[in-house]
Amino acid sequence: MKLSYLIDTLITPNITGLSFVDRYAGVVRTLNIAVDDQSDKGKVKRLPVACNVVSPDCANPTQTPTYDDLVPDDSKSSVIYWEVIQPMTDAGEQPTGNFYERKLKGTARIVVWLNLAKLGFDGCNDGIEIVRELEKAITQKGKISGGTYDGSQVWIRPRAQVKQDINTIFGQYDYKKLKNYYLYPFNFFAIDVDFLLYDCLQQGATVPTGLALDCVNQIEPSMPLPDTDLVLWLKADAGVNGGAVSNGDLVNTWADQSGNSNDFTQLVGASQPEYKSSGTLGVPCIYFNGFNSINRLSSTLFADGSVGTYFIVYQQLLPPPSAVNGGSLISNVGSFTTGNFLTFYTERTALGDNYVYAGGGFAGNQSVGVQDNLPHYIGVSKDATTMDYYYDSDTSIATNVVVQDWSVFQNHYLGSQTGAVAYMIGDIYEVLAWNKKLDAAELAEVATYFNSKYGL
Numbered sequence: 001m002k003l004s005y006l007i008d009t010l011i012t013p014n015i016t017g018l019s020f021v022d023r024y025a026g027v028v029r030t031l032n033i034a035v036d037d038q039s040d041k042g043k044v045k046r047l048p049v050a051c052n053v054v055s056p057d058c059a060n061p062t063q064t065p066t067y068d069d070l071v072p073d074d075s076k077s078s079v080i081y082w083e084v085i086q087p088m089t090d091a092g093e094q095p096t097g098n099f100y101e102r103k104l105k106g107t108a109r110i111v112v113w114l115n116l117a118k119l120g121f122d123g124c125n126d127g128i129e130i131v132r133e134l135e136k137a138i139t140q141k142g143k144i145s146g147g148t149y150d151g152s153q154v155w156i157r158p159r160a161q162v163k164q165d166i167n168t169i170f171g172q173y174d175y176k177k178l179k180n181y182y183l184y185p186f187n188f189f190a191i192d193v194d195f196l197l198y199d200c201l202q203q204g205a206t207v208p209t210g211l212a213l214d215c216v217n218q219i220e221p222s223m224p225l226p227d228t229d230l231v232l233w234l235k236a237d238a239g240v241n242g243g244a245v246s247n248g249d250l251v252n253t254w255a256d257q258s259g260n261s262n263d264f265t266q267l268v269g270a271s272q273p274e275y276k277s278s279g280t281l282g283v284p285c286i287y288f289n290g291f292n293s294i295n296r297l298s299s300t301l302f303a304d305g306s307v308g309t310y311f312i313v314y315q316q317l318l319p320p321p322s323a324v325n326g327g328s329l330i331s332n333v334g335s336f337t338t339g340n341f342l343t344f345y346t347e348r349t350a351l352g353d354n355y356v357y358a359g360g361g362f363a364g365n366q367s368v369g370v371q372d373n374l375p376h377y378i379g380v381s382k383d384a385t386t387m388d389y390y391y392d393s394d395t396s397i398a399t400n401v402v403v404q405d406w407s408v409f410q411n412h413y414l415g416s417q418t419g420a421v422a423y424m425i426g427d428i429y430e431v432l433a434w435n436k437k438l439d440a441a442e443l444a445e446v447a448t449y450f451n452s453k454y455g456l
Contacts, residue, residue, distance in 0.1 A: 022077035045174035293415035305407025311379035
């Protein structure tokens with residue numbers, strides 16, 4: 001019910017308003033339907049049927065659309081419908097004062113068939129802009145006002161991959177494939193869409209309707225950053241200790257705000273960092289005293305190790321005391337024979353100089369600045385052949401062709417790293433990671449976001 005409700009109430013009005021939409025069915029179900037074939041003999045075929053069709057033979061003229069409306073043929077301009085890939089499932093609850101948030105995750109697929117000639121396109125690659133129009137119509141971020149989930153937060157995000165395989169999309173149906181309704185001048189594609197709903201509920205209550213709610217740890221209504229392939233988003237102004245945290249509290253959980261549940265934790269009290277309600281930049285941060293850390297272990301952030309991006313907003317308050325590597329802000333350790341991964345650190349040389357390094361392994365680390373005890377943001381973005389480094393407003397201060405496969409590393413540390421000469425004395429404000437290399441426009445969004453929030 002939840003996926004159908006979210007699609008019908010939040011997305012359907014946007015899709016039906018698009019100029020190329022002809023047959024739109026919302027969420028469909030697959031039924032075995034008795035139909036007549038070309039020899040007038042009855043056969044049973046599997047076809048998608050709109051969920052609002054209740055007639056036993058699904059051909060009731062008072063119910064629209066029927067299954068006939070959803071079979072591609074050259075009389076139609078387009079056929080569009082949704083399929084449930086993964087129903088909304090409960091991913092856990094999190095107390096937030098007098099309320100709690102219930103996290104629900106699911107996936108639906110939007111299937112699109114186009115009659116290019118009828119839509120006015122005259123080339124087999126024409127109409128590609130329709131993908132972008134649909135993605136824009138589908139994407140939703142923010143607080144739901146009214147209805148069953150009033151006061152809740154929702155993210156609806158299309159995945160980057162657009163499917164164009166005939167068997168994957170239409171293989172479960174008994175369409176008239178001999179008609180070649182998937183060859184030019186026809187086109188088709190499907191997009192898998194992830195749904196993330198944060199129910200904002202009163203403790204011990206059922207889903208409220210029409211109430212003004214106040215969950216203290218909600219996802220921001222407007223996503224100010226590139227959200228495609230975002231795999232980690234830690235920020236000290238949300239998700240710390242379930243949202244119930246005061247200045248000076250020790251931090252046991254720093255919840256991921258990307259929707260991927262890549263939370264960082266520290267269960268050992270003596271190793272827990274400290275929450276500061278206002279750091280040097282005037283906003284919350286997490287303070288590390290050189291001995292504590294917060295971690296995510298046995299979990300790979302980057303599914304595709306050939307690409308990736310990460311940024312950290314931090315302030316290293318004291319330099320390392322001697323000529324050793326130290327102050328690792330985040331480290332994903334594979335083996336010290338190949339080096340640290342996702343490492344930011346400062347190093348004091350024998351001459352007393354303090355440099356800031358960023359990289360994906362000691363072989364690929366790059367000096368990006370001088371340690372000055374001031375707030376900065378720092379980052380690395382890589383593909384299979386290059387690694388670009390970023391330091392505050394510098395768009396790309398260096399490029400290094402020494403790269404590593406990031407998918408093989410599974411231990412992530414913020415702050416000190418037990419058993420290694422890697423510690424931090426200072427504050428961390430925010431950590432971001434993407435499972436892709438950001439392009440110039442996306443990097444500009446990141447720079448604008450850090451500048452507006454932190455003045456960097």
